[in-house]
Amino acid sequence: MRNLVAARKCLVFFLGTLLLAVNIHSTSYGQGRYKIYWTEAGWTKKTGKIRRAHLDGSHVKDIVTELKAPRAIALDMLRRKVYWTDESTRKIQRADLTGRNVKDIITGFTFPPGGRSVTITCRDGKCTGVVYWKEGKIKLTHDLLINPRHIALDVQRKKMYWVNEMLKHIQRANLDGSDVEDLVTYEAFSNALTLDRNRGKMYWTDYSRNAIRRANFDGSNVENVVATMDEPVSLALDVARGKIYWTVWIRGFDGPRTIQRADLDGSNLEEIFTSPDQLKSLALDPVGGKIYWITSESKTHTGTIQRANLDGSKVENIITGLNNPWSIALDFPGVRVTPSIDKLTTTWGKMKVE
Structure with a gap:
């Protein structure tokens, strides 16, 4: 009897998981998710x-x-x-x-109006820059030298x-x-x-x-x-x-x-x-x-x-x-792990055979 109950629970869980997965995938595809x-x-x-x-x-x-x-x-x-x-x-x-x-x-760094010329110098893997524009020059650190x-x-x-x-x-x-x-x-x-x-x-x-x-x-x-x-x-x-x-x-x-x-x-x-x-x-x-x-x-x-x-x-x-x-x-389209499937897996892990 215990084996029969366990088998039934396993079958119910498998079918429930399968139906949920198909429903989630069909819903996403039907809504044009891809x-x-x-x-x-x-x-x-x-x-x-x-x-x-x-x-x-x-x-x-x-x-x-x-x-x-x-x-x-x-x-x-x-x-x-x-x-x-x-x-x-x-x-x-x-x-x-x-x-x-x-x-x-x-x-x-965002260049100021009229400032487009930059000189970059690198040493030991770190770089510094100088931007020249009409009001002088601006010194730039390594983390600002981004494009x-x-x-x-x-x-x-x-x-x-x-x-x-x-x-x-x-x-x-x-x-x-x-x-x-x-x-x-x-x-x-x-x-x-x-x-x-x-x-x-x-x-x-x-x-x-x-x-x-x-x-x-x-x-x-x-x-x-x-x-x-x-x-x-x-x-x-x-x-x-x-x-x-x-x-x-x-x-x-x-x-x-x-x-x-x-x-x-x-x-x-x-x-x-x-x-x-x-x-x-x-x-x-x-x-x-x-x-x-x-x-x-x-x-x-x-x-x-x-x-x-x-x-x-x-x-x-x-x-x-x-x-x-x-x-x-x-x-x-591809295989996706969803939170609801994770919850089902967790629930199955906690099931006990009575």
Whole structure:
């Protein structure tokens, strides 16, 4: 009898958990939870925006408006936050996915009117700067020398990583902006940054080397992954399939722009898409087997979000007529742990066989 009671409880718990999980997933999907997020850099009169839409391009909505020049974007779906860098204000900011509670996370020095020339001197890993302007000069400490370009999040470890174009550093901090660390120094210009959270690796582009490089999360063991004669712009990883994807913005100046991919060791390089327009940010939906990217006309900066299969086939336009779009991020379908499931698991752990 005791075994029969235990078996019944186990069956009831299993069915209840399954039904709850299906209900939660169906509710989220039915509400269009899985979305595309992107930035549009206004540059003048605070016309920059953070926007989103469903994965099929429908239900386009402004999330955050009146921004100067939002560039890179990253999502923390665990805490329901969106992060972005602003190239004009030299900040990393974040907000709720609804657009509320906009907050400065990392802030650098704001140049005074007419003050754009800065001289930087570094010694023993620390840098100082001097800004020259019409009323004299301003001395800057290391922590104020910030111009964040690209950002990537490790939400499980509560860390964010970014490219600091002013110092030529890759830096990281806690998600609230505390405990800033310098990790890697690059030589000239870096266009992209992404993370392999499972293996503890960060990948970035190095313009001076025409290469994609990687290192451990702490900045150690720097190595080349892909050496190319082109200018890689945006990076994305498909860790499950062992692939790295990137866009080439300018190829021989007059040549076509392409999306390329290779194995994570740099082998088996191939071009999967060619475009006459600028190719900017890209993002992967490995579950759905799709790649999304932004194209932009060189003269008008009018942009389009496109998508295709991971091999570049079946290209389709998702959203057109965008105003100078820059960066893209996806909230795609996947396995999610919810508080209610955790509670059920805890309840099961406390059950006693009577």
